[in-house]
Amino acid sequence: MSEVKPERNLALELVRVTEAAALAAAPWVGRGDKISADNAAVNAMRFILASVDIDGTIVIGEGEKDNAPWLYNGEKVGNGKGPKVDVAVDPIDGTSLTANGQLNALSVIALADQGSLYSPKSVFYMNKICVGPDAKDAVDIDAPVAENLRKVAIAKEKRISDLTVMLLNRPRNDEMIKQIRLAGARIRLIQDGDVAGAVMAARPNTGVDLMMGIGGTPEGVIAACAMLTLGGTLQGRLAPQLEDEKRNAAAEGLDLKQVLHTHDLVKSQNSFFAATGITDGELLMGVRYEATGATTQSIALRSRSGTVRIVNGEHRPEKLVGLLNSIG
Ligand code: VTB
Numbered sequence: 001m002s003e004v005k006p007e008r009n010l011a012l013e014l015v016r017v018t019e020a021a022a023l024a025a026a027p028w029v030g031r032g033d034k035i036s037a038d039n040a041a042v043n044a045m046r047f048i049l050a051s052v053d054i055d056g057t058i059v060i061g062e063g064e065k066d067n068a069p070w071l072y073n074g075e076k077v078g079n080g081k082g083p084k085v086d087v088a089v090d091p092i093d094g095t096s097l098t099a100n101g102q103l104n105a106l107s108v109i110a111l112a113d114q115g116s117l118y119s120p121k122s123v124f125y126m127n128k129i130c131v132g133p134d135a136k137d138a139v140d141i142d143a144p145v146a147e148n149l150r151k152v153a154i155a156k157e158k159r160i161s162d163l164t165v166m167l168l169n170r171p172r173n174d175e176m177i178k179q180i181r182l183a184g185a186r187i188r189l190i191q192d193g194d195v196a197g198a199v200m201a202a203r204p205n206t207g208v209d210l211m212m213g214i215g216g217t218p219e220g221v222i223a224a225c226a227m228l229t230l231g232g233t234l235q236g237r238l239a240p241q242l243e244d245e246k247r248n249a250a251a252e253g254l255d256l257k258q259v260l261h262t263h264d265l266v267k268s269q270n271s272f273f274a275a276t277g278i279t280d281g282e283l284l285m286g287v288r289y290e291a292t293g294a295t296t297q298s299i300a301l302r303s304r305s306g307t308v309r310i311v312n313g314e315h316r317p318e319k320l321v322g323l324l325n326s327i328g
Contacts, residue, residue, distance in 0.1 A: 010082075011300035013052050014109050014274035015311050019296045020323055021045040021091045021107035022276035023315060026287035026294070027324075029279055030101030037098045041091035041107055041278075043327035046070050046077070049087075049109075054078035059117045060088035060218045084114040088222045094193035097279060104196045104281035109274055110225035116268035117225075118260065120217035120238070122248040125172075126260075127239040128194070128220050130211040132202040133231035139210075141235040141259055145179035152210055160184045166197045167213035172241060176213050185209075195275070196283050198223035199299070202232030206282050214239050224265035226273045228303035236260040273301040284310075293317045 024044035028037035042062060049056075056078040061071045071077075071089050078085075087109065092098055094105035110117075120126070129141050131152060138151035153160045161184045167173050169189035180187055188208065190197055194215040201211040220236045227234050238256050240246045249256060258264075276298040277284030285297040296313040 007304065008053075009272070009300070009302050009305075009307070010052070010054065010111060011272040011274050011302045011309070012311075014111065014272055015276065015298045015300050017045055017048045017052065017109055018107040018274045018276035018298055019313050019315075020048040022278045022287050022296055023294060023320060023323060024327060025092055025098055025105075025107065025278045029098055029286070032099050034095035034099040038092050038095050040327065042070050044323060045089060045091045045107065045109070047327050049077045050079060052078045053082035054087070054111065055080045055082060055084045056087040056111065057085075057114070058089060059086045059119055060221055062089070062091070085111045086114055086117040087111055088117055088218065088225065090195060090219065090222055092278060093195045093219060094278070097192050101279060102191060103279055104190065104193045104283065105278040105286070106193070106196055106275045106281070106284060107278060108195050108222055110222045110271060112225060112266050112271040113268040116266055118221050118265045118267075120221065121252045121254060123217055123238045123240050123245055123254055125214050125239045125241045125245065126217040126220045126236045127214045128198070128211065128234055128236045130198040130201045130223060130227070130234040131209070131232055132204070135209070136231065136233040139233065139235065141237055145176060145212075146183040148210075149180065149183045149185050156209060158209075161186070163209040164188055164207055166190060166194075166201060166208045166211045168192070168194055168215050170214070173213040180212070195219045195223050196281060198234060199226050199230070199275070200283050202227060202230040203283070208282075214241070220260075221265050222273075224262045225271040225303075226301055227262045228266060228269070228271045229273065229301035229306055229308060231306065233262050234265065235262070236265065269303060271303045273299075275299050294320055
């Protein structure tokens with residue numbers, strides 16, 4: 001009998017990484033200082049990531065855009081002992097949500113085999129459409145909004161008027177918002193955080209049927225990693241909004257017409273994804289403090305097995321102090 005060796009589930013180790021980032025960011029919730037919140041999350045993420053058994057390279061990081069000192073694109077992460085992987089991080093998806101104490105800020109990380117994650121280069125914005133497994137064959141980013149909604153409604157055995165579409169509340173999405181309203185579907189506008197939005201669209205019982213509109217390209221790649229496990233789909237197309245983005249896209253030879261399917265954003269069957277709530281949200285509870293310490297809630301996804309785990313953590317006060325001291 002041939003022996004099938006169980007493979008490691010790196011997502012469970014990644015939960016420790018996003019938990020640490022969320023715990024470090026949590027003291028900044030509502031304090032109006034998104035830079036300090038982000039710095040704390042970045043430092044904590046980097047600190048714990050150093051102990052994970054991977055030979056990782058950040059391909060989606062804090063980016064040149066923010067002039068980030070750590071977790072920048074190209075940085076080597078992990079202890080170098082495990083598999084070679086591409087790493088995508090967003091220590092806080094929703095820094096403004098965190099600073100304002102609003103719903104759905106989370107810390108997130110995704111891994112996939114080396115060379116498999118799409119590099120958005122300098123194009124920061126992407127048009128996206130994302131749905132769960134029940135409607136994955138119903139969407140086409142090239143189709144008119146009304147047609148996508150009609151097909152998703154059929155796939156989900158609902159009326160169009162029963163659908164809720166989540167979008168970032170930005171002027172760049174106004175035309176799409178108009179089209180969705182004309183088609184008769186309901187809308188949930190979010191201020192930030194479309195990784196959480198995409199995962200909600202692909203998870204059952206969240207009240208969100210689709211996520212659409214123009215958001216960040218890095219967030220699109222990270223969400224695509226989650227889709228591999230959740231069985232949903234995310235289609236995207238680069239949508240540069242800024243003049244220098246448009247110039248750079250041309251200089252970098254990026255194809256702005258190409259439809260990027262989930263398998264173009266993650267060219268691998270092997271991805272891991274973990275996220276921890278910073279503020280409360282529909283997807284995950286945020287960091288809460290009790291006399292006995294802090295609690296966290298995380299989601300861990302592994303594509304090979306399709307396993308979705310919700311992980312509740314209880315963290316003792318002295319451990320918390322230790323973490324916060326270690327990251328300075
Ligand atoms: C997008 C979205 C993110 O920031 O990147 C957005 O994908 C930035 O859009 O989830 P603006 O430049 O219009 O603010 C988030 O909402 C949060 O990082």
